[in-house]
Amino acid sequence: MKYIKLLFIVLTGLFLVACDDGPKGSFGFTLPDGNAEYGQQYFVEFRCVDCHTVVGLEDELVAPFGIDPIMNVPLGGATHRIETYGELVTSIINPSHKVSSQYKMTPDTGDGQSVMRNYNSIMTVDELIDIVAFVQDQYTLKPYPPTTYKIY
Template structure:
């Protein structure tokens, strides 16, 4: 009985670990080199990302801008925003649209209205913008639950 249990556990573990790899299209192994936060902020403004995006706590980025819409970036979050998510949001903005933006001017028929920048920026500029945006998020500590002693 013990051998059967160990065998089932081993097979389950192998299935679980191989299930984590999603094949050749997985993000496993994806890594960006260090980017420049300063250059990323400059590019963010030069490419007019601030026409549609505000950055929490950085009101000066939108000074003298007549915004088309306001899609906030940065601020407190309960989970880490990865650079993989940020890169995907820039190069394929329709991949995942937040539920709070469905049926708003941000999307139309399930597609993001964000313009395509794939041929307008270099890879280094993308890396720098991601470095800039990554710095704008602050992980909110998970509130502890305190239980009374009985």
Template structure:
């Protein structure tokens, strides 16, 4: 009898663990990629891809001049520049191929200031038109436009700019 109860107990524990796993697997919609390595891209070509795909209509990059645009969207999101944490290559690649995965906090702040709700990213999906070579160059170009700022410390205090 007592063995039976122990078995039931063990079984319910196993079932509970399985349920937990299932729930976490479901909520983890994205598939993180380990061992995903792309070859080095060409920064100058990447800048051209940025222009060819009209990324400059919705984005500015400090110190990079782009051709004038006819239409300016209500929210222009600056990318690149001096930041305390450089967006890593994988994050930039994800931002391009899967824009809805993480909506940029900068953009959310802009919309909140304008009393608008954020639901999806207005960024188009480029998977159909962009070649892999273009994507590699583009992400290399984006990555090259981030500079990491060193935090300044003063007598143990952390100073932000």
């Protein structure tokens, strides 16, 4: 019983810390809806296809332009957890914020920072939200298969 109370206290504390509504919290932050069709155009125009492939659109985005990808970081496809709008925006405006462990072996700047180019002074906010709309549309939620238990 003592361990259950301790676990409850720890989890409650973590929950409260995670709900940061201070000056650097994301509460109240939202951007307008983007246009996925424009986002696809910007995705190619800003040469995101140099390092990213979009599941199911590889030929459509890369082949017509004769682009030889530098890296292959896939985006989209079936997943158990879809990235939130805020996570996708953050991935573009601050790519070193979180580098996926599966890409730790890909090229980096030598200090663990992402080699993704910083587009903050190049890309407009409209272009950003359109690219996010395009990328987010590429994910489909794959439900977890139910667990089957053997009768014993």
